Ligand code: HEM
């Protein structure tokens with residue numbers, strides 16, 4: 283799930299910067315709200331979530347991860363497309379789409395937070411101790427080798 287999210291977020295990044303580029307060159311900032319949220323909720327938030335799911339397998343193993351994944355990835359496109367089409371066409375009824383998308387995204391984010399609070403554990407502590415002990419023993423071994431060389 284972590285890697286999938288990082289890949290999806292990079293697509294949001296491409297869309298977000300292209301939109302920023304379009305706004306800069308056209309001097310039209312009507313899509314600023316879309317640009318901002320695609321970059322922040324799509325690129326930044328999903329990359330961070332992806333890295334956390336990758337680093338902490340207990341987060342990714344939880345069902346909450348799947349819920350977050352789908353709610354965020356269904357909600358955000360609905361929210362962004364409704365907003366963009368509403369801005370271009372002026373069809374006010376599309377506010378409903380924006381609201382539904384925003385609600386799904388918020389639910390996804392709240393589930394992500396719940397997963398973090400419930401399941402995040404210091405899983406890398408064990409790995410850290412192993413790496414530390416490897417270096418510690420290597421240094422001790424090196425010292426003894428030097429001693430052996432000096433003795434014999
Ligand atoms: C080449 C890439 C980008 C370009 C050309 C670009 C362009 C723009 C433009 C033209 C605006 C409107 C400024 C205004 O209304 O005065 C803007 C606003 C903004 N952009 Fe970007 N952007 C880029 C990348 C990003 C990225 C990567 C992020 C976030 C991770 C980001 C976050 C924002 C935010 C938060 C605003 C709103 C700022 C405000 O209202 O004060 N942008 N950007």
Ligand code: HEM
Nearest residue numbers: 314315318319322323326327361383384385386387388391
């Ligand atoms: C589903 C969640 C979210 C919803 C429904 C939401 C909604 C909104 C709304 C209604 C505005 C005002 C837009 C305007 O006045 O044109 C806004 C502005 C803004 N939001 Fe969000 N937001 C959400 C999440 C976030 C997150 C997670 C970030 C940052 C990480 C963020 C950053 C911003 C910024 C920087 C602006 C100012 C943009 C500007 O200058 O026009 N939003 N948001």
